[in-house]
Amino acid sequence: MAIFSTAVFPPSQLWDYAVKLYNDAGVSAACLRLQDRRGLDVNMLLFCLWAAASGRGRLSEEELRAGIAAGQRWQAEVVAPLRHVRRFLKGPISPADNRLASELGRGVADGELFAEHMEIQFLNEILNRPATGSFGVEERGGAAADNLTAYLNHVTETIDTEDLSDLLIIWQQAFPEADPRLTGLFAA
Template identity: 45%
Template sequence: MDAGSANPLGGNPFWDFSLAVYGRPGVPACCLALQDGRGIDVNLLLFAAWAGMDCATALSAEALERVDSAVAAWRREVVQPLRAVRRRVKAEDEALYRRMKAVELEAERIQQDRLFAAGGLVPRPGGGPALAAANMALLVPGGDPALAALVQKLGG
């Protein structure tokens, strides 16, 4: 995810939130630690954070499962294979790596558009880091130092 990218379609406040949050120092490292170490989908993690921060919504495990099921096939069949190819070529061809990174980012934007549509949430006042933390904790049973660090970065 690149904080300098724009949503060419517009109209997805979740994507805008994700770009802003992912652009904060230390956030990518926390997210990638949870992705690589715990198998957490970063887009779903960011959706949980957005629901709490910007939509003042406490998610249930069932709600997260529902929105996750709306994107699971896309993640498995498109995003993850693109990520694997991008990582594979990183040390061998910088130009191809950059193109693969852009394609992977576009696939993640599509995934986030689908999460946004499936979630049916709209921004409203009253949310904050505590609600975001509770939502994200549903995805990381038992907690994780990377999640704790991410929560701190959301509050600041």
């Protein structure tokens, strides 16, 4: 039984895009590795890709900063605590009944997903310019790589080959017809 209803959310192309992309097993695994290894916000990664994929191009510095600030606070205050509780409840919980802990875990997981949807909603509102739809796949892929690079430059000092490999998995699923060597991020 779901605790929360997604029907309360207005329609969102960003949410639809994020769910579709994240439902790919390789993408979700790469996103979670980047989240756990580097503390990256999966929603921001998907937002960076969607901005370009949707024909909105490169994020402005103001859009990027607004998304990072809002996401960091929301992740720290809401999502991360829910994630911590959900992960804690996966193990044996003595003296609590494990069956009850499992039920509670499902409710917390629903809450975590609802909180992630809320973050996507306010990221969607940051980028309120219309899509032009006039960009080719290579240009959209390049803009997405630039958005990812700009995001990474704001939130981490180092990117290693594992990080690039995971980013490439995500990027290639988002832009399967584009050549990663034509981007600044994957050119090397």
